[in-house]
Amino acid sequence: MNNDEFRELGHQFIDWVADYRASLPLFPVMSAAKPGAIRAKLPKTPPLKSGGLGDILKDLDATVMPGITHWNHPGFFAYFPSNTSYASILADIVASGLGVQGMSWQTSPAATEVEEVVMDWLRQMLGLSGAFTGVIHDTASTATLCALICAREKTSNFSQTRNGLQGGASKLVVYASDQSHSSIEKGALLAGFGKANLRLIETDKDHALRVDKLLAAIKEDVAMGKLPCALVACIGTTATTAVDPLKQLTDIAQKYRLWLHVDAAMAGSAMILPECRWLWEGIEAADSMVLNPHKWLGTGFDLSAYYVKDPQHLIRVMGTNPSYLRTAQDDEVKNFRDWGIPLGRRFRSLKLWFVLRDQGIEGLQARLRRDIANAGWLKDQVDQAPDWERMAPVPLQTLCLRHVPKGMKDEALLRAHNMAITEAINQSGRAHLTSAILKGKKVIRVSIGAESTERKDVEALWAQLRDVAGKF
Numbered sequence: 001m002n003n004d005e006f007r008e009l010g011h012q013f014i015d016w017v018a019d020y021r022a023s024l025p026l027f028p029v030m031s032a033a034k035p036g037a038i039r040a041k042l043p044k045t046p047p048l049k050s051g052g053l054g055d056i057l058k059d060l061d062a063t064v065m066p067g068i069t070h071w072n073h074p075g076f077f078a079y080f081p082s083n084t085s086y087a088s089i090l091a092d093i094v095a096s097g098l099g100v101q102g103m104s105w106q107t108s109p110a111a112t113e114v115e116e117v118v119m120d121w122l123r124q125m126l127g128l129s130g131a132f133t134g135v136i137h138d139t140a141s142t143a144t145l146c147a148l149i150c151a152r153e154k155t156s157n158f159s160q161t162r163n164g165l166q167g168g169a170s171k172l173v174v175y176a177s178d179q180s181h182s183s184i185e186k187g188a189l190l191a192g193f194g195k196a197n198l199r200l201i202e203t204d205k206d207h208a209l210r211v212d213k214l215l216a217a218i219k220e221d222v223a224m225g226k227l228p229c230a231l232v233a234c235i236g237t238t239a240t241t242a243v244d245p246l247k248q249l250t251d252i253a254q255k256y257r258l259w260l261h262v263d264a265a266m267a268g269s270a271m272i273l274p275e276c277r278w279l280w281e282g283i284e285a286a287d288s289m290v291l292n293p294h295k296w297l298g299t300g301f302d303l304s305a306y307y308v309k310d311p312q313h314l315i316r317v318m319g320t321n322p323s324y325l326r327t328a329q330d331d332e333v334k335n336f337r338d339w340g341i342p343l344g345r346r347f348r349s350l351k352l353w354f355v356l357r358d359q360g361i362e363g364l365q366a367r368l369r370r371d372i373a374n375a376g377w378l379k380d381q382v383d384q385a386p387d388w389e390r391m392a393p394v395p396l397q398t399l400c401l402r403h404v405p406k407g408m409k410d411e412a413l414l415r416a417h418n419m420a421i422t423e424a425i426n427q428s429g430r431a432h433l434t435s436a437i438l439k440g441k442k443v444i445r446v447s448i449g450a451e452s453t454e455r456k457d458v459e460a461l462w463a464q465l466r467d468v469a470g471k472f
């Protein structure tokens, strides 16, 4: 492809994306593709001869689109929001067009410095003090793995420079709630703590970590000669957006010298709203924290914001200094390759920069407030409806609910009934819901927050839920 062809095709692709976005409500939200169906439409071998991209738009429509679940659809209430605003799409085009590899400052100074600035802007927007410094990671899973490795190295006094965890006399322990995201367990296992040294602490009726149970577990571990190492507090659990009692956890972390990592992957975005900041009161005592602008802040996947108190510790743990990467400016600049796991880094900060320029803090705040108000409206409807049960508090934009027909008491029947409702809604194409299990009970999750979701879409979902439930 030459430059002229790229220009011409590029306009067509922008039109294609714009048409797609404009017609989103017409698509069934969840892909109905059966396993293997998309693969079967593609040739088994790669093209030998150059064919150009002339027909690719037709192939996108025929081959790819049937296998797409539409995360930016107004009827998308599954998993969590994954906003990809127009500004973010344009930034991705620029980042790819520039083709920058931002591993070191020198490999493209702008990639490092724009990132420094937007991470600092975001810090200010979240109301965090200047004691935190930010770096962009691909996902919260990676950021949490980094946090747990940093915790391990702090508690073990840099065991990685000796015999690693294998050489330690005491076993290091990680604590998190039984509602914490699977990335915490994955991170603990990948960081070498071992499953036996990961304590998933019982939660209370609101699905937040129980401080009494945490203290008991720590004391038990100390008595057994183990070394408490890290505590992961969740501000906004995946299933219900439950909020761990951070203030109390900071005291415990200080007393037992635990690394305190805060997983605010979903709920962190809400901290741009001053009225929500009580949810993470105590955050200033955290050693590290992660939130995902790629969830609820308009910035398309992937862009995870990782904040740390002690960048020098992070660099000491993650840094490498091979001769072929050294530059004359190393003492004056940040080389973000030393702030995480991968060497190579995309120019992700452009996405956040574009989104902030486009929407401003006020624009983002207005949208989040809209979503929280929509969730509040749905909460009121569920609370007033006789045959419906709300299964968790609604601090933000996620609701967990179930339909309980009169006389139906058996948990297995209730589970099947609510799964049938979820399935029917998903099959209808008008909305997409997922489920979760809370203290053994299956619940329907409604996660509100697609950019295009308005009150009328939430009203339509509620009408459909009642309609479908009444038919079984």
Ligand SMILES: Cc1ncc(COP(=O)(O)O)c(C=O)c1O
Pocket: 080, 138, 139, 140, 141, 142, 181, 183, 234, 236, 237, 238, 263, 264, 265, 266, 292, 304
């Ligand atoms: C609370 C929480 N933590 C971590 C994650 C993992 O996010 P990522 O996909 O960025 O690794 C999620 C994703 O849903 C989440 O809800």
